[in-house]
Structure formats: structure tokens, C-alpha cells
Amino acid sequence: MAKRKETSTNTENRNYITSCDLTYAVCLVGGRWKLLILCKLEKGKLRFGELRNQICNITERMLTLQLRELERDGMVKRTVYAEVPPRVEYELTEISLKLVPIWGLISNWGAEHRETMLQKNTAEAENLIEQQ
Template sequence: MAKIKENSTNNMNRKYITSDCDLTYSVCMVGGRWKLIILCNLEDGKLRFGELKNIICNITERMLTLHLRELESDGIIKRTVYAEVPPRVEYELTAVGKELIPIWKQLSEWGARHRKLNPPVSDHFA
């Protein structure tokens, strides 16, 4: 999220794995804690920073900023700054981002079905 150690085994493996597998690559793009919730909320149009912050209760400004920046630099969302005071910044899905919508709908349905079939037992999703 912030600084990564360029030649750690960890980072090397990430590179290897995301270059080897388009799927892993895709999921990495979208794999941060709050990224999908952000994207879901942008499905119906633009939102301001503050609106996102209020909708996604629990997220901190720092986390929201970090995730928005990554989504932006990955070309999934677009950021528009209006030269006003106080500042106004709007976020929206790019064309590439919108292509994900049908996919995440299906994934979402899978999740809903799966959640019923396999109610959480293991503690990592208790």
C-alpha cells in the first residue's frame, strides 16, 4: 500500500504470480480491504470523497485515500478535482472499471449462495 521492498521474496513472488496468471492479477487489483465496497458504491455514478466516507462507515480517511489512489492509478476509477474552496473531488468508474460490473455481480451471487451453503465455521471469517 505504501512502500514496498523492491526485492523481497514477498514482492518477487507477487510479481511472478501476477505476471503468470491474469486471474491473480485481476484479483490483486481489487483485493484491498475496502476496494470492492468503494467500487460497488460507484456503480450508480459519481461520488465525492466525503460521500464515500459517509457511506462506508468504519473506513478511515487514510484508507479511503490510499485505496482510491490505487484504483485510480490502476485505471479502474477516474478522479476529478474541481478548483473550488473548499475542495470538491469526484470519483467515478472508468470504462475499464465498468467492464467489471457484470463480473462482480456474478461473484457477488456466488458469494451469497456460498454463504448459505457454507455458513462460516473457520474463524478466519467468523
Template sequence: MGNRKENSTNMLNEKVILECELMYAICMIGGRWKLLILCKLENGKLRFSELRRHIPEITERMLALQLRELEKDGLVKRTVYAEVPPRVDYELTEISEELVPVWRQLEVWAVKHKNLVQV
């Protein structure tokens, strides 16, 4: 991949996101699967296959991509054990544990307003 131009739309959007704290937060947990993955990890460590069982609608490829992004952003900790066969666990980091009350409040809001809007 080449370098991005300083004035490209992608670079300009990234600057706006970094300047607005709310936009930054939404980008960290946004998308269809990230928040759901974090919620599933709320009760402790899970292996990839366990996460896949808890979220049967997600493809393996998408789960791997989302976990990689969450790890890169510091929201998920990935632990690899030197065993045969190799074992990998995923768990919330301290940063993402601070989000638990936030997503609980979003859940309350969703229950209250879900039926008011037709999807």
C-alpha cells in the same frame, strides 16, 4: 525507500502475479475495501465525504489509501475542480465498468453459498 533486490520474495511474488491473469485481477480488486468502493461508485460520481457516508466502517485514512491505489491502477477516475473550497469527485473508469457484471455474478455466487460455510 531503497531498491528491491531482484531475487527478493516481494519481487518474485510480483512476477508470479503478473504471469497469472487471475492473480493479477484479484490483486487489482482484492482487499477488504476496494470492491466495496467500486460498487458504491457504480451509480455515478461521488465525493470523498459521500463515499465515507456510504461506507461508515472504513477510516478516512484507509479510504484515501484505497482510492489512491484504485486511481493508480486505472479503476477510479479522480476529478479535481478549481473551486473554493476545492471539490473532488471519484467515478469508475471504462475499465472498472467492465467489472460490474463480474461483481454482480460474484454477488449471486455469495448469496448461494454464504450459508454453507461458517465464518
């Protein structure tokens, strides 16, 4: 998340894999908290503190880091109001808004996958019992 050694194989491989548009796109939202943040912003602008309260397990540090990366990657827009105490609002950008319908599809698939795995694991457990 922080500074990277620019010459590592790790970095080279990152560049290699993101030449694939699909992998590139998924990497943009790959940070642990990013999709959660983006989902919260689907319904409209939110302040830093509102995001923190809605994602109860996130630390301020992680929220800041993820938001900074999302901003750098054009996924959220950050607006600072020159007030004291400070007020900062975050919202989706034009390009990230285009992903919203796709998130719906993926989310449905995720639910289906979870169902499938549950059945699979149940079946395997029953097999184990029978074998005894």
C-alpha cells in the same frame, strides 16, 4: 500499501503470481476497501466525503490510499474542481465498468457459498451433539 522493498522474496512472488491474468485481476481489487468503494461508484459519481459517509467504518487515510491505488490502476477516475472548499469526484472508468456484470455473478456465488457453509456447519454441529 506504502513503500515496498523492491528486492524481497515477497515482491518477487507478487510478480510471479500476477503473471496469471486471473490473479492479476483479483489483486487489482484486493485492497480491503476497494470492492466496497467500487460498488458505491456503480451508481454514479461520488465525492470523497460521500464515499466516506457511505462506508461508515473506513478512515480518511484508508479511503485516500485505496482511491489512489484504484486511480493508479485505472479503476477510478478522479476529478478535482478548483473550488474552496475543495471538491473532488470519483467515478468508474471504462475498463472497470466492464467488470460490473461479473461482480453480479460473483456476488450471487458468494451468497450461495455462505448458504452452503451455513448448512455444512449446522450439520457438523448436529453430528457433534449426536456423538455425545
